[in-house]
Every structure is written in C-alpha cells, then in structure tokens.
C-alpha cells in the first residue's frame with residue numbers, strides 16, 4: 191500500500207524509486223501555506239491547510255476564485271493518476287496532517303471512481319466559473335435534443351439555473367427522466383430541445 195514519507199531537507203536524503211515529491215515546488219504541492227494558517231491563528235495549522243486543500247481540490251472556488259487557482263487545480267486533477275501506487279513525500283512531519291494523505295487516498299481509487307470524481311469536480315468548477323461570469327474551462331453551451339443527453343451534462347433551465355445530469359431513465363414510451371427521485375429531477379416529456387452545457391473533448395473542439 192502506498193504511504194506518505196517525510197522529505198528531509200538535509201544532505202543525503204534521497205527518495206526511493208517509487209516515490210513522488212509532492213511538496214514545493216512540485217505541481218502537486220498544497221497552495222495553502224501552513225505559515226499563513228499559523229499567522230491566521232489556527233491551533234493546528236497543518237490540519238487547517240489540509241482542510242483548505244481538500245475543499246479547493248474538490249472544486250470549491252470559495253477561498254481562491256482566480257484563474258491561477260483553477261489552472262493549478264486542473265493540473266493536479268489531470269495528473270493525479272500518475273500518483274497511483276506511488277509513495278508521496280512531503281516536508282510535513284509524519285505525525286501532522288498533510289495534503290499528501292488526501293492525494294494518496296484519491297489517486298488510489300479504482301480508475302472509474304477516480305474519473306467520476308474528477309468529472310464531477312470539473313462540472314462544479316465550471317458551474318462556479320459560469321456563476322462568476324467566466325468562460326467555463328471544459329464545457330461549451332449547445333442546443334441538444336433531450337434524447338442526446340449524457341451523464342455529466344448540465345441542463346440550463348428557463349430560470350437560468352443549471353441541473354447536472356447524473357442519471358437518465360427512459361420510460362416505456364421513450365420519455366426521459368433526468369435524476370429520477372432526486373430533488374433536481376427533470377421530467378422530459380415536454381422537451382423538444384434543451385440548452386445543455388457539455389464538456390467538449392479535444393477532438394471535438
């Protein structure tokens with residue numbers, strides 16, 4: 191099982207072959223600095239920095255709603271699979287909380303689960319960007335027949351709100367229900383076309 195190791199800044203410290211450094215200046219570094227959390231008076235600055243890392247990497251734009259923040263998050267997400275099976279080295283002492291533990295947990299999910307998690311984060315980030323009047327990263331707005339809906343699409347409703355398609359159910363007569371049983375359920379009988387925001391792959395773009 192992959193584990194976290196402490197990266198020492200002393201001469202002669204070497205990482206093993208199946209180990210990736212995830213502290214500064216690696217791309218997997220936690221942008222939330224422990225020293226800042228210390229300054230802000232957190233009792234456990236390590237814990238606070240890890241908490242921020244988790245919510246940021248999971249798609250929250252609350253603390254860092256900038257282009258740089260979104261680009262850095264995406265860089266980690268798209269390379270996360272490279273960490274699978276690897277030990278991760280950070281400068282944090284092993285008895286303190288560290289963002290590397292979260293990276294280990296995520297990177298070693300079954301690939302389908304990991305991809306699904308990343309897809310949901312991308313949708314969340316783009317929803318946040320659209321709310322903040324920024325170009326979404328991954329999606330373009332299109333008119334689709336409801337029949338062509340896919341998981342991960344966002345449907346724009348008449349009031350402008352967005353519903354993410356998580357499940358599609360087709361009835362006997364071909365009628366669609368999006369997210370059956372969920373609070374954001376949509377019944378498709380009345381749809382001719384719906385405005386859908388969808389991730390466009392590189393080939394299609």
Ligand SMILES: [Zn+2]
Nearest residue numbers: 280282288289
């Ligand atoms: Zn650390």
